[in-house]
C-alpha cells in the first residue's frame with residue numbers, strides 16, 4: 001500500500017502529525033505536511049485529514065513495482081559472535097534450488113562486526129554472492145539498525161525473493177522490513193516452490209494445522225518468507241565454491257540504535273539445545289506431573305540428548321515453553337526422537353515427524369504416535385523409561 005499527500009489540498013492544520021504512530025514520519029515543511037522516509041505507509045493519518053489531502057492506494061504501489069526489475073534469491077545469514085545459525089545454511093541450500101529453477105543467483109546477506117570469514121561458508125552452502133555490511137554498529141542484533149540496513153540493500157539491489165530463519169530475530173525484523181518496502185511476508189513456511197509463472201509458492205499450515213495454505217505475493221517484490229530451523233535440509237558444504245563478495249555501506253548511524261546492549265547473559269540450559277540436537281527425548285501429559293519430568297531429563301542426559309515436551313505439558317506449567325516441540329513450539333529433525341507419553345496430535349507431529357527414527361512409548365496401543373513411529377513400546381512409561389535409562393547407562397559405560 002502507498003500513502004501520499006496532495007500538496008495543493010493540504011491546509012497545514014497538523015492533524016496528521018498527532019494521528020501518526022511513528023516518530024518523525026510526517027513533518028511540516030513551509031506549512032505543508034510532508035512524509036519522510038520514516039513513514040511505513042500504515043495509513044493511520046488518512047482519516048485524520050479534514051481536507052482529504054492524504055491518499056492511500058494499493059494499486060498505485062503495484063503499478064510502481066516493476067516486477068521484472070527484481071532478480072536473485074537472498075538469504076539472511078543470522079550470526080552471533082561470528083558464528084552463523086544453522087538455519088541460514090539450510091535456507092541457502094533451499095535458496096539454491098529455487099534460484100536454479102528461476103535461472104538466477106543466490107546471495108547471502110551478512111551483517112555483523114568482523115564477520116567476513118563467514119562469506120566462505122556462505123559460498124560453500126550454495127551462494128553466488130554475499131552482501132556484507134561489516135561495522136561495529138552491527139555487532140549485536142538490533143531491530144532498528146538491521147531493519148534499516150536490509151531495507152537499503154533491498155532497495156538498491158532489488159532481490160526477487162528474500163528468506164529469513166523464523167528465529168526470534170528473524171520473526172522480529174522480517175515483518176518490519178516487509179512493511180517498509182510494502183511487500184508481503186509469509187511466516188513459518190514448510191515448503192517453498194516455484195510455479196509456472198515464476199511465482200514463489202509459500203506453503204504453511206493454517207487453521208491449527210488442519211489445512212496447508214499456499215500463499216503467493218503476486219503484485220509486490222521481493223517475495224518474502226520465514227522458515228523455521230530444521231524444516232529445510234542442510235546439504236553438504238562445498239568449500240571449492242567461490243563467490244562475489246559485495247561490501248555494503250549502509251547509512252545506519254549511532255542515533256539509529258534506540259537502545260544499548262550493556263551485557264548479554266546466557267540463559268543456563270542444563271541439557272543440549274533442542275533445535276540443534278541429534279537426539280531428542282520428549283515427555284507428554286502421560287508423565288503425570290512436573291515431578292516426573294526428571295525421568296525424561298535423565299534419559300536425555302544419558303543419551304546426550306535434548307529434553308523436549310508436548311504443549312499439554314507446557315500449558316500445564318510443568319516445563320518452560322522453550323522445551324515445546326510442535327507447530328507452536330520448536331521444529332526438530334534429530335536422528336532419534338523418543339516420545340514418552342505423547343498421543344501424537346497433528347500439531348505435535350508437525351514439529352518432529354521428519355526425525356530420522358522415532359521411538360514411541362505409550363500405554364495406549366491405538367495412540368496415533370505409533371503411526372509415525374519407527375519402533376513402538378506399549379507400556380507404562382514410569383516403568384519403561386527408567387528401565388531404558390538403566391540399560392543404556394550399563395551399555396554406554398561398558
Ligand SMILES: Cc1cc2nc3c(=O)[nH]c(=O)nc-3n(C[C@H](O)[C@H](O)[C@H](O)COP(=O)(O)OP(=O)(O)OC[C@H]3O[C@@H](n4cnc5c(N)ncnc54)[C@H](O)[C@@H]3O)c2cc1C
Nearest residue numbers: 284285286310311312326327328329341343347348363381
Ligand atoms: C493451534 C494449536 C497449536 C498447537 N501446537 C502444539 C505444539 O506445538 N505442540 C504440541 O505438542 N501440541 C500442540 N497443540 C496441542 C495438541 O493438539 C495436543 O493437545 C497436545 O499435543 C497433546 O499433548 P500430549 O500428547 O502430551 O497429551 P495427550 O493428548 O493427553 O496424550 C497423553 C498420552 O499419554 C499416554 N499416557 C498416559 N499415561 C501414560 C503412561 N503412564 N505411560 C505411557 N503413556 C501414557 C496416553 O495414552 C496419551 O496417548 C496445539 C493445538 C492447537 C489447537
